[in-house]
Amino acid sequence: MLKVPYVTSYLTEHFADDAFATLAGYEKRGGYESARKALKEMAPADVIELVKSAGLQGRGGAGFSTGLKWSFMPAKSDVPKYLVCNADESEPGSFKDRILLERGPHQLLEGILIAAWATGAEKTFVYVRGEYAEPARRLERAIEEARAEGYLGSRVMGTRFAHDVVVQRGAGAYICGEETGLLESLEGRKGQPRKKPPFPAQYGAFGRPTTVNNVETFSHVPHIVREGAAWFRGFGTEKSPGTTIFGVSGHVVRPGLYELPLGTRLDEIVFQHAGGVPGGRKVKGVIPGGMSMPILPAGQLDVRMANEFLRERKTMLGTGGIMVMDDSVCMVRVAEVITYFFRDESCGQCTQCREGTGWLHKIVSRIERGAGEKEDLDVLLDVAGKMEGQTICAFADAAAWPVQGLLRHFRSDFEQHVAERRCPFGESFEL
Amino acid sequence: MPRITVDGNPIEVPEGRTLLQALDDVGLLMNGVTIPHYCWHPKLSIDGSCRLCQVEIEGQPKLQIACNTPVAEGMVVHTDSERVKAAREGVMELLLVNHPLDCPICDQAGECKLQDYAYEFGIVQSRTREPRRALKKNVDLGPTIVFDQERCILCRRCVRFCEEVSKTGELKVLGRGDRSVIETLPGVPLDNDYSMNVADICPVGALTTKDFRFKIRVWFLEDVPGVCTGCANGCNVDLGVANNRVYRYVPRRNDAVNQTWICDAGRMSYKRIGAPDRLQVPLVRGELGVPERVTTERAVEAAAARLRRLVEGKGAGVVAGIASGHATNEDLFVLRRLLAALGSETAGVATALGPEDALLVKAEKAANGAGARALGFGDAAAVAERIRGGGVEGLIVLGHDLLDPRYQIAPEDLARLDTLIAIDTHHSELERVAHVLLPARVAAEKWGTLTNGAGRVQRVRPAVEPRFEVHAEGALLARLGAALGLPGFDGRFDAREVSKALSSSVPAFAGIDLDSVGDDGRPLAAGA
Numbered sequence: 001m002l003k004v005p006y007v008t009s010y011l012t013e014h015f016a017d018d019a020f021a022t023l024a025g026y027e028k029r030g031g032y033e034s035a036r037k038a039l040k041e042m043a044p045a046d047v048i049e050l051v052k053s054a055g056l057q058g059r060g061g062a063g064f065s066t067g068l069k070w071s072f073m074p075a076k077s078d079v080p081k082y083l084v085c086n087a088d089e090s091e092p093g094s095f096k097d098r099i100l101l102e103r104g105p106h107q108l109l110e111g112i113l114i115a116a117w118a119t120g121a122e123k124t125f126v127y128v129r130g131e132y133a134e135p136a137r138r139l140e141r142a143i144e145e146a147r148a149e150g151y152l153g154s155r156v157m158g159t160r161f162a163h164d165v166v167v168q169r170g171a172g173a174y175i176c177g178e179e180t181g182l183l184e185s186l187e188g189r190k191g192q193p194r195k196k197p198p199f200p201a202q203y204g205a206f207g208r209p210t211t212v213n214n215v216e217t218f219s220h221v222p223h224i225v226r227e228g229a230a231w232f233r234g235f236g237t238e239k240s241p242g243t244t245i246f247g248v249s250g251h252v253v254r255p256g257l258y259e260l261p262l263g264t265r266l267d268e269i270v271f272q273h274a275g276g277v278p279g280g281r282k283v284k285g286v287i288p289g290g291m292s293m294p295i296l297p298a299g300q301l302d303v304r305m306a307n308e309f310l311r312e313r314k315t316m317l318g319t320g321g322i323m324v325m326d327d328s329v330c331m332v333r334v335a336e337v338i339t340y341f342f343r344d345e346s347c348g349q350c351t352q353c354r355e356g357t358g359w360l361h362k363i364v365s366r367i368e369r370g371a372g373e374k375e376d377l378d379v380l381l382d383v384a385g386k387m388e389g390q391t392i393c394a395f396a397d398a399a400a401w402p403v404q405g406l407l408r409h410f411r412s413d414f415e416q417h418v419a420e421r422r423c424p425f426g427e428s429f430e431l
Numbered sequence: 432m433p434r435i436t437v438d439g440n441p442i443e444v445p446e447g448r449t450l451l452q453a454l455d456d457v458g459l460l461m462n463g464v465t466i467p468h469y470c471w472h473p474k475l476s477i478d479g480s481c482r483l484c485q486v487e488i489e490g491q492p493k494l495q496i497a498c499n500t501p502v503a504e505g506m507v508v509h510t511d512s513e514r515v516k517a518a519r520e521g522v523m524e525l526l527l528v529n530h531p532l533d534c535p536i537c538d539q540a541g542e543c544k545l546q547d548y549a550y551e552f553g554i555v556q557s558r559t560r561e562p563r564r565a566l567k568k569n570v571d572l573g574p575t576i577v578f579d580q581e582r583c584i585l586c587r588r589c590v591r592f593c594e595e596v597s598k599t600g601e602l603k604v605l606g607r608g609d610r611s612v613i614e615t616l617p618g619v620p621l622d623n624d625y626s627m628n629v630a631d632i633c634p635v636g637a638l639t640t641k642d643f644r645f646k647i648r649v650w651f652l653e654d655v656p657g658v659c660t661g662c663a664n665g666c667n668v669d670l671g672v673a674n675n676r677v678y679r680y681v682p683r684r685n686d687a688v689n690q691t692w693i694c695d696a697g698r699m700s701y702k703r704i705g706a707p708d709r710l711q712v713p714l715v716r717g718e719l720g721v722p723e724r725v726t727t728e729r730a731v732e733a734a735a736a737r738l739r740r741l742v743e744g745k746g747a748g749v750v751a752g753i754a755s756g757h758a759t760n761e762d763l764f765v766l767r768r769l770l771a772a773l774g775s776e777t778a779g780v781a782t783a784l785g786p787e788d789a790l791l792v793k794a795e796k797a798a799n800g801a802g803a804r805a806l807g808f809g810d811a812a813a814v815a816e817r818i819r820g821g822g823v824e825g826l827i828v829l830g831h832d833l834l835d836p837r838y839q840i841a842p843e844d845l846a847r848l849d850t851l852i853a854i855d856t857h858h859s860e861l862e863r864v865a866h867v868l869l870p871a872r873v874a875a876e877k878w879g880t881l882t883n884g885a886g887r888v889q890r891v892r893p894a895v896e897p898r899f900e901v902h903a904e905g906a907l908l909a910r911l912g913a914a915l916g917l918p919g920f921d922g923r924f925d926a927r928e929v930s931k932a933l934s935s936s937v938p939a940f941a942g943i944d945l946d947s948v949g950d951d952g953r954p955l956a957a958g959a
Contacts, residue, residue, distance in 0.1 A: 173607075190604075195479035195499050346608035349480040354585065355525035358609035362561040379558055386521030389493050390482055 003103060005257035007273055009235070009243045010223050011216070012259045015103040021138060023145040026106035032151060034225035035113040039159050042225075045075075047118035051221065054229035055241040059096075060086055060177075060214030061290065061318045062394070063240075063307050066221075072201035073119040074209050082205045083116055083124040084186065084212040087139075088170050088177035090129060091290035092341065093321030096245035096257060097215035101128070101135035104219060105142035109165060111218030113156065114225055116163045119211055124165045127182050130172040140167050174345035178393045179212040181347065192347035193393035216245060236262035240306035240317075248274040250324035251281065262317075263309070267301040270324055281326040285409065289318025291338055292398030294405025295331075315405060330425035331410035332417050335364045335403055340431040342399035353396035356387040360403055365430065367414060370422040377414050381407055433504040437464055438511060449477065450497040450508065451484060466510050467519065467548045469634050470586040471498035474690045476595060481526075481586050483548070485518045486510050494518050516552070523553035529564040529609065530635075531581045539636030541649040545584060566612060573601070573620035575627050575695060576638055580612050583637035589613065589629040596692065596790070599623040613637075624788065627695050631681055642699065643671075643679045655894035656683055656950045658881055660757060660798035660874050661697035663782075664791050665883030667951075668693060670701065670875055670894040677701045677875060677895055685951055688887060694792050703873065704895065708858040710870035711899040722862070727869065727900060731907065734867040735914035737850040738773075741825045747774030749849075751823045754808040755830030755904070756782035756797025757856065758871075759879025759891065760940070761929040762904035763799070763806050766829065769908050772917040777823065779811035780804060783835040793884050797832065798874065802882030805939045805955060815840050818848070825850035829871075829904050831859035852911075854904050870901045877903045878926035880945055882955060888943050889952035905929060 004015045019025025026032070038047050052067030073081060085108070089097040100108060112124050128136040143165050146152045154162045173191045175181040180194035183205050204210020220242055224232045233241045240262040246269055249255045253275030260269065266288060270276065277283050283298045288305065294315040296303065303309050307317050325334065339361035348354040360383055363376050384400035391397075407414065416424050432443045437454070444453035454460040455473050469481035477499050485494040489507040494514060509515060527549065534540045566580035590602045590613065601621045605614045615621055621629070630640045654669040659680060666689035668680040680701045682693035713730035714722040725733070742750060752770045754763050763780075770778050780803035787794040815838040817823045826848055833840050845851055846864040853865040856873050874881065874891040882888050902910075905924045912920030930945035939955045947953065 195477065195496075197499070197501065343608055348585065348604070348606070348608045348611035349478075351480070351482050351522050351525050351584075354609050354611060355528045359525070359528050359559065359561065366561070373560075375558075383525075386518075386525065390485065390518060390521070392479060 005099070005245060005259050006254060007258040007260055009259045009261070011104070011107070011219055011243060011245065012099070012257075015099065021103055021105055021142065023106060023142070023149060030226070031106050031222075032110055034222035035110045035117075035151070036157055038114045038117050038225050039157055039161055044118045044120060047114060047225070050229055051118070051224060054224045054232040055239075056217065056220055056224060056232070057240060058214055059216035059220075059244055059319070061091065061292075063317060066213065066217055069201075069211055069213070070115065070119050072199070073121075073211055074201070075120070077120070077209055079208050080123065081119060081121045081209040083112060083119065083121040084179070084182065084205055084210055085112060085124055085126040085215060085218055086177060086179065086182060086212050087126055087128040087132065087135070087215045088182060089132070089215070089319075090174040090177040091292065091319045091321060093247065093249055093287060093290045093323045094319040095247045095249075096320065098132060098135050099245070099257060100215050100219050101132065102138050105139045106146070107219050107222060108139070108215055109142055109146055109151070111221035112165060113151065113163060114221050115211070115213065115218060117161060121211070122162055122164075124163070125186055125205060126165060126167045127176070127186055128167060128169050130170045132169075136167055136169055143167065174341075175347045175393075175395060178395065181393065182212065183210065190347075192349050193395070195392050237304065237306045237308065239308045244317075244320050246305070246320045246322055248322045248324065251277050251283075251326040251329075252324045253278050260305075263304045263306045265301075266296070266303050266305055266322070269305065269322060270301060274324070277324065277326045279326075281328060284325050284327045284329050285331065286325070287321075287323040287402070288315055290321040291323070291341065292401060293318040294401045295334075295409060296405075297409040300409075314408065315401075328425070330368075330423055330428070331406050331413040332364065332368045332423065333425065333428050335406045336361070336368045336428075336431065338402045339364050339399070342395070346395060346399070350391040350396065352387045353391050353399065356383050356396060357399045359383055360399065364403070367417050368423055368428065369430070370417065370420070372414070372418040374415075374418055376418070377407060377411065433502050433506070435502055435504075435506040435508060437508045444502050446502070448502055450486070450500045450502055452498075453502045454497075464510060466497050467544075467552055468498060469544065469584060470588065472588050472591075472632055472691075474596070474692070475588060475591045475632075478587055478591065481522070481584070483519060483522045485515060485522075487512045487515050519552040520554050523549055524558070526584050527553070527557065528559050528561070529581075530584070531563060533582070537582065537636040538639050538644045539582075539633075543636060544634035564609065572615055572638075573622040573626060575640055575642070576621050576630060577641055577644060578613070579637050579639075582635050583613055584635055585611055585613070586634060587613075588632045588634070589638055592629055592632060593621070593623070596628070597623045597625045602629070624694050624696070624792065625692060625790065627698050628682070628692050631691070647673055647678050652678060655892065657875060657891050657894060658798060658889045659693060659697040659700060660881070661694075661700040661796065662785070663756075663793040663795040663797060663800055663884030664689065665798050665881055665887065665889050665952075666693045666697055666791060667889070672894045675895050675898070677704050688883065688885075688889075688952070689791055692791060694790075696792070701875075703857070704875045706857065710855055710858060710868065711901065713870060714862070714865070714868040716866045722868070727902065727907070727910075730867050730869055731910045731914050734852045734869075734911055737866055738825060738852070738911075739915060741850050742773065745824060748776070749822070749824040750775040751777035751814050751817065751826050753811055753814060753826065753828040753830075753833050754778065754780040754803045754806075755832065756780055756795065756800035756803055757830050757832075757874070758799060758803075758904045759874070759877070759881055759926070760799065760802040760806065760888070760933060761879045761926045761945075762829070762908070763803050763808065764929055764933040764937075765905040765908045765912075765924065766827070767806055767808070768919065769912045769917065770827070772912060772919060773915070777814055777817060778808055779814040780808035781811035781815075781830070781833040781835065781838060783832045784837060795884060798883065799881040801884050801886055802880070802888070805882055805886070806933075806937060811838055819844055821847070824848060825852075827852045827854075828861070829854050831855055831857075831861045834860055854907055869907050870899075871904045871907065872897060872901050876901070878945060879903070879905075880930060880943075880948060883952075886955040887952045888940070888948050888955060890945060890948050890950060
């Protein structure tokens, strides 16, 4: 099993050390000093200000400013406030949070503690993807250790601040990674996103003010508190500071995790770090940030992996899950797999998503089976356009964007299917 | 009160409401401001999922759903911009991707929001070539409702109704994505006192009532505003009328009375109008005790003759009157005048009692018990006691609720009377003992007003014309008064005129008459 990313930086540098997952091992590396510093020397508002000025962006896919998100929590509240750690990691192509849970659970807990202090939250729910049995176990073990040490509980580190962490396992729905879908699931209901307003900072878990952050986002926080905003900004780009853990999969020599500064070039990751495409084949396309992000063709890999650059290429960083496809890959088949996934995972609330995901999949599947018509390609784009930006959550966008990306860069694959009335890459089974 | 601008028109709206709620509050929604919607319903929680009510709000990059967007001072809204039109087209097209388009055999056709909005906001050409969802048809959800899963657009109004209004929670969404379906859980059918409302709020032909489906195409129906007479709540209804027949009641919205709902029992009470047990022919008991079928004129004459003889012999003190909670205020006002002119001082109103609930259903199973009381008719219990004690020898009774167990009056008690004049709408035990029996009109066959249990005066009007000769209680009493030669009675009865007279002589009804109450009703004067 992979213990350590191929390339490490501050988040993952001690992951080779099995003891780092234990309290003693973590403290030996300076663990919990940041939390101690925050709780004893910093006012909550100062912590928020620090994270804001460090420019930390959420690592769950949307890239929203973490400090700003924390500041939406009401400073004064008659009811308890909660944090939620999103460890659902359901985006296909993403597997970074898993290693953060398994190899650095105390790093995560320390980040949670600091965030809890900053937002005044009395409890954190860690919502762990159902399939992540081992990561959940390791996190629970770490929580036990932290409780025993007084790092969690009614008097955290001897202060008057109280905080506890609860692990809740998911049951395997993609949509439970959406923050309000997660909250519904956490509360024991069917995982479907909530309409906004109200936003979670006003009405979140169990109706209480809540902030939801990704595992990696929390894990950066102790480092920012220890080393400062300027240090953090030494990594990455001006607009996207820090490192992130890229997960590279698909047709590469060394699939795996790579902790690199944001802004690292995609071709550098694919060809230098991951060793390029095996078997003498060529790259055909690369999905840069998990399955919902639009694909980039081989000719556009000279892009820096940060949203401000990726946006110019009509795609986004997402979760940093990089999926590499060589020239043996049928892009219609890719579209079929992707549309099948989103059709299967749509919660079914909003009209555009419920009906659109199914329609997209049916059309793409028909084209792949050789029964497509020329008009179908425009219908695909039109339906994707009608799904975009009009629903309760971003799921419909996530379902529409990959189709748009594939048609933008690989329209010829689709046209060839239509013209030849078959898949030129060979038959595939129906999903 | 925030001021907002909708399509260039300034509107003042209530604070703390969402755009659709606020427009509905001020009566402009779909009545000046067109924002089509499916999942939103004024009396249910906000769902925000159909996405049809999207509007453009200046300063917001994305379109916003009007159902869930709070109004704010200075908000500028466009409901008809190109972006909004395109979004609506998108929603309509997507809703039809899996819809069976079986309008020719669908009972909702003609009052289907999918049909209406597709015409108004959709695109002309269907572009889908894919097979549509094949789902369950003709599903028996319970005793009252049939469900067509294929037609369902998953707006989930029915689910929320069962959770929030009937609080019975029988309906659920099972599955996800385009496999989502509305279902009942095994062994728990849709069966509650308000179940049929789900058919009203279903915007499409997915939920229909067993009672009404396939009876008639709705475009043949005329909606006549009226009031349900099943209990003292007086839920507002539209009577669906065609071929001089009432085919159904559907609740008519009145936020002061029934919101947008009606109980199933009330809804089904339309059947009383054309019921086979309606009284159709006046009866007069001959000298041998055998009832004879006579004309109205002869029946009135016979009643007058018996009454006159009794009063001349024993005085008016032995004559009593029983008002009916089913008669209109106008009918009862004539009864009050008649009894006064006769000199009788014994009168009361009899109403039957039954189950009640916290939502709409009231224990008093009469639409106008409160009206009778407002007109001075006390409880009939005192009259009943006098009847049992033999102090009453002549009785004019409207309706047969006097036979309700709580009055402890048996037909045998009435058989001892010297004179029993009954005016009634339906067959009952009274027929065995009445000396004169006169059939009367029901509320759906006449003009008049009814006062519900909360003191709200509401109007009924003729929706159908009876197929036999039958008159309003007021008309029959007016003729009786004339036949008795009582002062102030010329035999004519005009509900509108009587209503005006009532309004000017009974303080509680000051300013309230048949015309001024309108179709939404008005409360009785406070403290009067």
